[in-house]
Amino acid sequence: MEDPRDALDDSYEQQVKLLHEVRGAVAEVATAKKRIELQGEEMGARHRRLGEQATEAMAQGREDLARAALQRRASLEGQVAKLQEQHASLQAQTSQLQERERRLAEQIAAFRVEKETLKATYSASEAQVRANESVAGIGANMNDVGAGLDRARDRVTQMQARAQATGDLLASGALQDLTAAPDADIERQLSELASRADIERQLNALKAEGGEGGRGSGMTVHSPDGWLSIGQAPPTP
Incomplete structure (x- = not known):
């Protein structure tokens, strides 16, 4: 013009x-x-x-x-x-x-x-x-930015859902973890059984402690280097 x-x-x-x-x-x-x-x-x-x-x-x-x-x-x-x-x-x-x-x-x-x-x-x-x-x-650019953010949020949500789903599948054994060592599923199940057995042992020890008039069960460590024994099996009487 x-x-x-x-x-x-x-x-x-x-x-x-x-x-x-x-x-x-x-x-x-x-x-x-x-x-x-x-x-x-x-x-x-x-x-x-x-x-x-x-x-x-x-x-x-x-x-x-x-x-x-x-x-x-x-x-x-x-x-x-x-x-x-x-x-x-x-x-x-x-x-x-x-x-x-x-x-x-x-x-x-x-x-x-x-x-x-x-x-x-x-x-x-x-x-x-x-x-x-x-x-x-x-304004047009901001609209584009907003649309990009919405798409990014959707992708993040989808990826989080996918990660959760694949984790659940790996945990249930429905999806095989190709990076895991051979027979890792058996090791995992044995570890879970050992953990449950240890918890039952600690519960029985607490019950026995209560029946013996509050005598210590050895669960509380007061020595300075007592932390080294945390998670270790108690000594055999």
Whole structure:
């Protein structure tokens, strides 16, 4: 999608360029008017000199010279009139161009404020879109993570159940332990029988101890190294 900020900047630059052109035109017209003013000042100075010459010629009795000076001054007045018309026209053009320059400058200033506001709004909206998209992406990733955790939990539960089941099968003898030594099942059963027989022996010893008036059965060891005899068969009387 086209970025409107670029279009706004281009429009602003074009308006600024137009304003520079108008200001250049104002400067050119002002320069032309200045030249006419200088020329008019020269003609005004000559007009005064011709009048003074006519007065001086009459004072000296030279009516012919006075007439010639007055004729030249009359001709000069026609030129000055045309120059005044040009000056008035340039003055009007200068006023119009200055008014256009002022209005254009105000329009450009207002456009600049609007441009910057729109650009800021667009940038903020763009940032919000990126943030929303990032949040949406994070949400999707979290959903994937959650699904992965659920699958992992299911696998762990299944593996625990399988381990328990295989353990039970090994214990019951339904499943053969290929890593066990040969005849290990017979050794295991004999060990269980010996353990039960030892428990029965200890129970009988406790019963006999009670019948003999609380005489010690030798089950409690008080010597410092008595722990070495824990689990060992009692000495034969």
